[in-house]
Amino acid sequence: MIILFHPRATKPRNCRMPLAALALAAVLEGREEYAIVDGNLDDTPLDSIIDLIDRHHVELLGVSVMPGPQMVAGMEVSREVRRLRPHVPIVWGGYFPSIYPDATLNARYIDYAVRGQGEETLLELIESIRGQRDLSSICGLSYKDAFGLHRNNPERAMKGPDSFPWVPYHRIPVERYLRPSFFGKRTAVHHASIGCPFNCSFCGVHAAYGRDEKMESPERTVEILQHLISQYNADSVQFYDMNFFLREDHARKLCDLMEPLKLRWWCEARVDIMSRYSDETMAAIARAGCTMIFFGAESGADWVLKDMQKGITTEQTLIMAQRTRQFGIIPEFSFVVGNPKDPDTDTRETLAFIRKIKRINPDSEIIIQHYTPTPQPGQMYGDVNDKIIFPSTPAEWASKRWLDFTLRIDTGAPWLRTRTKKLIDNFELVVASRWPTVQDIRAPKWSRFLLKALSAWRYRLHFYELPVELQWAHNFINLRKPKRESL
Ligand code: B12
Structure with a gap:
């Protein structure tokens, strides 16, 4: 066995x-x-x-x-x-x-x-x-090997999902995994592709998988979703692919096939690729039930995006803020703040950029992370190869210092001044209070009004320092959340 x-x-x-x-x-x-x-x-x-x-x-x-x-x-x-x-x-x-x-x-x-x-x-x-x-x-x-030396065999060439059989859902209690979410009462997950062809120098995906992406055929994706609906009553799905929309023809076909399934769904995509999609394709994506798209916007500064080898521009992010609004899809923009070469300028420009996004599309969900290096096949983003020594055992990785690093709670980065880190964290708290996320389905209705009321003046006046009352409000609300999902 x-x-x-x-x-x-x-x-x-x-x-x-x-x-x-x-x-x-x-x-x-x-x-x-x-x-x-x-x-x-x-x-x-x-x-x-x-x-x-x-x-x-x-x-x-x-x-x-x-x-x-x-x-x-x-x-x-x-x-x-x-x-x-x-x-x-x-x-x-x-x-x-x-x-x-x-x-x-x-x-x-x-x-x-x-x-x-x-x-x-x-x-x-x-x-x-x-x-x-x-x-x-x-x-x-x-x-x-026999002498205890580590042997790293050559990489394995990746195969697409269609090369492997369907996953045996009957071997797990699927119904226990279909949990309520913002997207529905019974949310499933699926991975309709593997890998990523881009080489962002901060990301773990190409460090683990190389630079290739293989997609599942739209027909197979839809058959699997139909199975999840008919056997387990799934009403929504989160696609965990790194780039759900890689090619427009593929996206169009998949969305046309998905439309009759009436699912609400979430996926990850890139602003450069989607900003080039036609209005017809965007409308097909919305008709197919796409409710929210996660975009790695990463920075509000084009010099930083270049440094990251991200391959997108800030203008493309603004275009997607506007286009998602036009087509009734909620965008989730994620930022990796704290360029090691000039974290203060990066932070200042990115925070101003987030305010711009909010003006274009107030429904945008904002995620802010401190830059956390991941070893890369080439140079790590920010040229920090000699500034960080990673742990050499799982036990060391399990220490508080490195768990905080992994979970991006406190990266301990020598290039990020405490003042800048505080500014990022305080700004994030003010934005998250001014526009509480729609994804927290356990948050009672009154809590949204409370957070908005408490934070509105701070956001308007660009005053982010010491937001103790917001911290208190979040703790208070968390304590009062229903223990079980109400959906
Ligand atoms: C789903 C997901 C989660 C889920 C958890 C899923 C779970 N494991 O239960 C949640 C939301 C909880 C989560 C949390 C986090 N995640 Co996460 N997550 C993902 C995501 C989107 C998909 C993973 C997945 O299911 N892939 C599908 C399966 C089929 O692929 P796979 O896991 O790679 O498995 C294959 C191989 O790895 C291998 N394999 C895997 N297991 C085994 C076992 C054996 C025995 C063998 C032989 C082979 C093998 O074979 C599998 C089939 O080919 C990935 C990004 C992505 N698209 O891959 C990020 C990702 C893995 N997460 C990441 C991170 C950073 C986190 C967090 C630390 C984030 C945070 N700040 O909190 C947390 C911590 C998780 C924890 N608690 O330990 C990073 C990791 C890279 C890195 N830099 O370290 C990724 C790559 C996202 C990113 N782009 O940065 N995550």
Whole structure:
């Protein structure tokens, strides 16, 4: 038996289908005995895993690991499994081992790290564990050789979603994952493409997947959505693709096919690509139920966008603020603030730019993050290669210092002055109060009025310092939120 373990990554009320485990299950289905253990649903995943090991001949424990709390949960369980049942080999896959393969292998309890797309690497690893293949022949695998030295095999070429079977939804309790959201009462998730062809020098996706994107055929995407509707009553979906709208002809076809499904949905896209779409395509996207689009606007300064190798302009972001308003779609603009070369100017220009966006489209949702470096195949954004030494073990990554870094709570960046960091955080709080997000479905109606009333004067006067009353109001509201979703 193979165990696919998805460590806890969210609060149970926010949990979504474990797409990585499901993608791996798709290639195991019908050929291997396997079990999925999801720490988002199972409060005692270690007990469940040990129980499976004691009742079956378990050949491999596969753990999906994203940087952050999921890594911590994966680390704790892996360590305990190694202590209690040392005969079971352990492999980590996902964004953490893909970006930090050496730190992963530095843990004594991890035998293998899978980088990038995992389906075929997993199948070949199983063959190798059974003595049918040499470890050195498995692309995308990192492992320890007989002398304990780390071996990083060549990258694996990516395959598109259509190359693999459908995910076996029947192997998980789908209904427990269809949670209420702003988009509907039963929101599903789907990944209709893999990878990203761009090379933004701050992002983890091309660090893990290289520079390629493969899309699922529109027909298959729609068949899967139809299945989720007919079998599980899904009424909305979040597409987790890095670029949902890469090509206009593909977007148009997909949206025309999706229109009859009457789903409300969310996706991620780029302002440069979508600002070139025709009005007809934009109208088709809106008709198909697209409710909100997440755009990485990243900065309000074109010199910063260039530095990031983002490949977009501020003008394109403003165009999309206007076009989404025209077509009744809510844009979500995300910013990565704090250019290491000149964080103060970047911050000043970006905050002014956000105010401009709000004038064009007040419904725009704004997300502000401090720049958090991720190791890159080339130079990290801001030329910070020599300014940051990443942890060398999972345990070190699990410390408060590095969890705050990963979760972008406090990056500890030497180039960001405390005053600038405070300005960014205070501005974010004022904007989030002046326009409370529509996505917080548990927030009572009165709370929106309270936050707006308290913050309006600050926003009008550009006065962001010491917003203690807003902090207090947010804490007060959070305490009074219903414990269960009301939708
Ligand atoms: C969904 C999602 C989430 C969900 C959680 C999903 C979950 N795992 O339960 C939520 C919203 C909770 C989340 C949170 C965060 N996320 Co997130 N998230 C994503 C997103 C959009 C999709 C991931 C996904 O499901 N992909 C689909 C599956 C099929 O692909 P996959 O996970 O890569 O799995 C494949 C391979 O990795 C491999 N594989 C995976 N597991 C295993 C296991 C084995 C044994 C093997 C062999 C192979 C293998 O095979 C799989 C199939 O090919 C990605 C961006 C993206 N589009 O990829 C960001 C992303 C992974 N997240 C990211 C980040 C930073 C975070 C946060 C830290 C953000 C924050 N500030 O809070 C948090 C922390 C998470 C935590 N609690 O630990 C970054 C990570 C990169 C980085 N720089 O570190 C990404 C890349 C976004 C980005 N562009 O920056 N996230």
